[in-house]
Amino acid sequence: MTEYSIQGSKDTRSGFGEALHELGKQNPEVVALCADLTGSLKMEAFAAEFPDRFIQVGIAEANMMGIAAGLTIGGKIPFTGTFANFSTGRVYDQIRQSIAYSNKNVKICASHAGVTLGEDGATHQILEDIGMMKMLPNMTVINPCDFNQTRAATLAIANHNGPVYLRFGRPKWPNFTPKGQPFVIGKSLLLNEGKDVTIFATGHLVWNALQACKILENQNIYAEVINIHTIKPLDEEAILASVLKTGCVVSAEEHMRNGGLGDSIAQLLARKYPAPMEMVAVNDKFGESGKPEELLVKFGLDIPDIVEAAIRVIARKPSRF
Template identity: 50%
Template sequence: MEKRETKSGTGIKLAKQLNSGIFDKPELGSTRDGFGEAMLELGAKDKRVWALCADLTESVKLHAFQNKFPERFVECGVAEQNTVTVASGLAAVGKIPYAASFATFIPGRCWEQIRTTICYNDVPVKIVGGHAGITTGDDGATHQAIEDIATMRAIPNMVVVVPCDKEEMRKATIAAANVDKPVYLRMGRDKVVTLTKKTTPFKIGKAEIFVEGKDVVLVACGRMVYEALVAARELADQGISAKVINCHTVKPLDSKTLVAAAKSCGAVVTCEEHNIMGGLGGAVAELLSEECPVPIVRVGVRDVFGESGKPGELMKKYGLTSSDIAKAARKAIGNKRK
């Protein structure tokens, strides 16, 4: 993630559980590093935890687990369908397997095996998709998963979690071990601002309000949570009060928090590094269309493939920056006044 200046402006009041220097002196880290650290913790605490990979061990940060717990690590090679099927077998005999690769391959290449051998049997395999989103960068469209949230949340029994930073990914990985169901954990390659602390609350299925506001709700997941916070500062300079919600769990949604926020603010913007179809935006729109119809604007990749480029360049090209979110917020507010 490229360092950038943010306007000082009138500022916003961040929740106490966040790091205080996220705008002025941000600490950077990748979610995949958080995953690697968590796997070491889990491996030491619970002998039921196994790790499986499809020839991308270092890229998804499982090499430390492999070195420390070789008897509980399975290198399946370039055979993603086999990888998740083996993981299903391990789960069926009481293990807690984490199967990881690039998200375009796991879950992308083995969706049917995940559906049939894992979710249909409702066994607690943890699917970990790395290098997700367009900020994989130079690898280009073939390696940029922008459909994975949609494909995973469409399968019955699957829980879908998209952590916002390294620390939250660490917590999510550990928390997933205690969920007796299939879980999809999404992580990225690029370093992002570490928003949360070890003491920041995290619970799968519980969205967190990072900034209070009354004019519009910015609902974000993954790296887009930071962009939403920057957007909230920009909007504050314009006299607009934006509530920011970290919706790390896309399935099951925290319906109570989201509906209450929509009712209080009357306008919603969803923010995700994913196709606007079927991901967080789709999930929130489905919920609110039934429970609390309000104007919604979705910020995300607009049903196109990615391309090679630096992460910052791609964020701008595909309309995923804080400025794009602020623009969407103004549009959503304008729509509620019509």
């Protein structure tokens, strides 16, 4: 299979912070807002260099979303920063009315998504955010897989006119996508060609999918691995083309099964090309405290879970494959 070398272990939120700082230099219309989590969101560099364009709103996320919407009216490109939970569930109606329905050019940048947030536990580990955001008309939903890709995605969304939800995380994670790889919103990335099963992964679990692919190859199972960094709009063409070839699907994401990437793919396949599918996702449970790697195991999001899902789904393939 295609080999990916790790360029160190880095948190995706730092990719966001680095790109935001760069955007500050590139584009005078870029403004950043933060709800008392500047350090956690890695927004310090932007805040230090562009104090006139950095708005500390305090612990008041609803107000932050409204201010961001208002800033767009004056031509600004606001990037809001707080944890994923407080970026979505806490402020859903503010986003719905003042940002999505009004189609405002706000970039909702959300860190600490999913169980890999770790020790803080379920109050902070949101697993429903992709679902909430993708249900909103006008909203683009992006969940990059590593530092480099989060950096690239942050730069890319500044040039996209419209509301965007950008989801990333807290833990240090293998950084393996090529530095400087352009990020095209809505265009999936084929990471490994295969013929037996397609694994569609998003976020942190893209790396796990690649590791699962390696294990499967040792068992003479050739998995296609596709990085769906943009959950909405979904790259339907690439998904259908791959499933047409492999005939079965595994989705992998650090999110609730309801409303996640797998849910979007299942809807597409049900409409266009029904195929056996397994979903590696959290099944209707809240998270809990623990180390990220322990929690991934406990919630069924680990590498062996993807391997087993692939074997199960291949067994369900109709005989024509």
